[in-house]
Amino acid sequence: MAVFYDITKLPAFHNAVITIGTFDGVHLGHRAILGELKRLAAERHGESVVLTFEPHPRKLLFPDQPLKLLTPLSKKVSLIMEAGIQHVVVIPFTKEFANLSATEYIEQFLVKNFHPDCIIIGYDHKFGHDRTGDISLLKQYAGKCHYHVDEIPAQLIDAAAVSSTKIRKALNDGRVAEATHMLGRPYSVEGTVIAGAQRGRTIGYPTANIRPSDPEQLVPANGVYAVRVRHNETWLNGMLNIGFNPTVTTEKIRHIEVNLFDFNADIYNETLEVAFISRLRDEKKFGSLDELKQALHNDKETATQILTPNP
Ligand SMILES: Cc1cc2nc3c(=O)[nH]c(=O)nc-3n(C[C@H](O)[C@H](O)[C@H](O)COP(=O)(O)O)c2cc1C
Numbered sequence: 001m002a003v004f005y006d007i008t009k010l011p012a013f014h015n016a017v018i019t020i021g022t023f024d025g026v027h028l029g030h031r032a033i034l035g036e037l038k039r040l041a042a043e044r045h046g047e048s049v050v051l052t053f054e055p056h057p058r059k060l061l062f063p064d065q066p067l068k069l070l071t072p073l074s075k076k077v078s079l080i081m082e083a084g085i086q087h088v089v090v091i092p093f094t095k096e097f098a099n100l101s102a103t104e105y106i107e108q109f110l111v112k113n114f115h116p117d118c119i120i121i122g123y124d125h126k127f128g129h130d131r132t133g134d135i136s137l138l139k140q141y142a143g144k145c146h147y148h149v150d151e152i153p154a155q156l157i158d159a160a161a162v163s164s165t166k167i168r169k170a171l172n173d174g175r176v177a178e179a180t181h182m183l184g185r186p187y188s189v190e191g192t193v194i195a196g197a198q199r200g201r202t203i204g205y206p207t208a209n210i211r212p213s214d215p216e217q218l219v220p221a222n223g224v225y226a227v228r229v230r231h232n233e234t235w236l237n238g239m240l241n242i243g244f245n246p247t248v249t250t251e252k253i254r255h256i257e258v259n260l261f262d263f264n265a266d267i268y269n270e271t272l273e274v275a276f277i278s279r280l281r282d283e284k285k286f287g288s289l290d291e292l293k294q295a296l297h298n299d300k301e302t303a304t305q306i307l308t309p310n311p
């Protein structure tokens, strides 16, 4: 099992069964493809290999359109590995790479580097300069280049009814439970605990301020959420606010802060992973600190109900 970042230093894979994609989010649609890759690799006595791109192609092709991602590269790689794939190759998505014609992509990139036994791709996958390559071109070259093509049919991809874009939209609207359904796991963001204004403890709700480790990762819509939080190897329940804390400040600085239940420790500079379970409400400007405290009390009750498994 290994991750390769340098395409000039690849081992000779044995009967490589490969698939290619950006896989942002490693959602249920991606998982269907990874499952097929695993199954075919076993059937053909080959090694399973996922080729993925970094940076995300849209960042290079459309630099003016901001794009926040669902999974930082390290998370994406570990999710693919956890799905049981043997090798992940990270391909630098450069201008030069994007400019390969569809036939160069097949012969100079895929065949020369991987000598694939089998290539698995979705029925609608496009590749090469201007995305002119498709599955029929790949099939045309199969005999000459000694590989098989395995097509993931529309039913399998569409059955998942999932796309990275749909998940980004759901999260940007705060619909985190819908994101969970499409991802097959709760959406999560990892970050470091930084110092805040130290007001939280004075109102009885200390809140760890989180700075995401990857500034390119999507942070869900402003609002209050029930969350599970990983601190080292332990998962804790908590409630989290994303927003501008309008009750206590007029500064337009977006904060992400979490109050952990049944927890009391100084965790400045430590790493937390926040998994978004349920949206509770919008952030509000309350008339007083007492009203804010009352709201936090209610949020804690609601979050506890949501996060506690029914007996
Ligand atoms: C679950 C939760 C919900 C919150 N909801 C609001 C809110 O609706 N409006 C608001 O102004 N601040 C809200 N806050 C933020 C508090 O204003 C903030 O935690 C407090 O001022 C402490 O800030 P500090 O950690 O920077 O000291 C919320 C915080 C949490 C943890």
Ligand SMILES: Nc1ncnc2c1ncn2[C@@H]1O[C@H](COP(=O)(O)OP(=O)(O)O)[C@@H](O)[C@H]1O
Pocket (backbone or CB within 6 Å): 193, 194, 195, 196, 197, 198, 199, 200, 201, 202, 205, 206, 207, 208, 209, 258, 259, 260, 261, 262, 263, 264, 265, 266, 267, 268
């Ligand atoms: N239950 C808890 N939930 C969140 N943070 C806690 C908790 N107990 C202790 N802490 C610590 O207190 C800090 C938050 O206190 P707070 O007064 O809100 O200060 P700050 O404004 O610097 O975040 C956290 O960063 C963490 O180190």
